[in-house]
Amino acid sequence: MSKARKYDDRESSAKRGYGYKWQQAREGFLKKHPLCVDHESRGQVVAAKIVDHIVPHRGDMKLFWDRSNWQSLCKTCHDSHKQRIEKSGVDAGCNTNGMPIGKNHHWNL
Numbered sequence: 001m002s003k004a005r006k007y008d009d010r011e012s013s014a015k016r017g018y019g020y021k022w023q024q025a026r027e028g029f030l031k032k033h034p035l036c037v038d039h040e041s042r043g044q045v046v047a048a049k050i051v052d053h054i055v056p057h058r059g060d061m062k063l064f065w066d067r068s069n070w071q072s073l074c075k076t077c078h079d080s081h082k083q084r085i086e087k088s089g090v091d092a093g094c095n096t097n098g099m100p101i102g103k104n105h106h107w108n109l
C-alpha cells in the first residue's frame with residue numbers, strides 16, 4: 001500500500017486564520033517600520049498605517065507573506081501608489097540610488 005501524500009492541513013488552517021494572522025503580522029511590521037516609506041524617501045516623517053505589498057500578490061500566498069515585499073505606507077501614499085501601479089503596471093518610484101523600487105519594473109527583472 002503506497003502511502004498517499006500526506007495531506008497538509010496547514011494551508012486550510014492558515015486560510016481560516018488568515019485574517020487574524022495577517023493582523024498580527026502587520027501590527028508587528030508597523031511596530032518595526034512605523035514610518036511611511038514614501039514620505040520618508042522625501043524626507044518627511046509620517047506615521048504609517050498600512051502594510052502594503054510592493055509587488056501586488058494577487059492571491060499568491062508566497063508573495064503575500066514575503067516580508068521583503070512589504071512596506072509601510074500612510075493611507076494617502078498607499079492610495080496614490082496603488083492608482084499609479086494600476087495605471088502603469090509598474091511602480092514609478094525609485095529609491096535613494098535612483099533605482100526603481102518596483103520589483104516588476106523592467107530594470108529589476
Ligand SMILES: [Zn+2]
Nearest residue numbers: 036039074077
Ligand atoms: Zn505617506
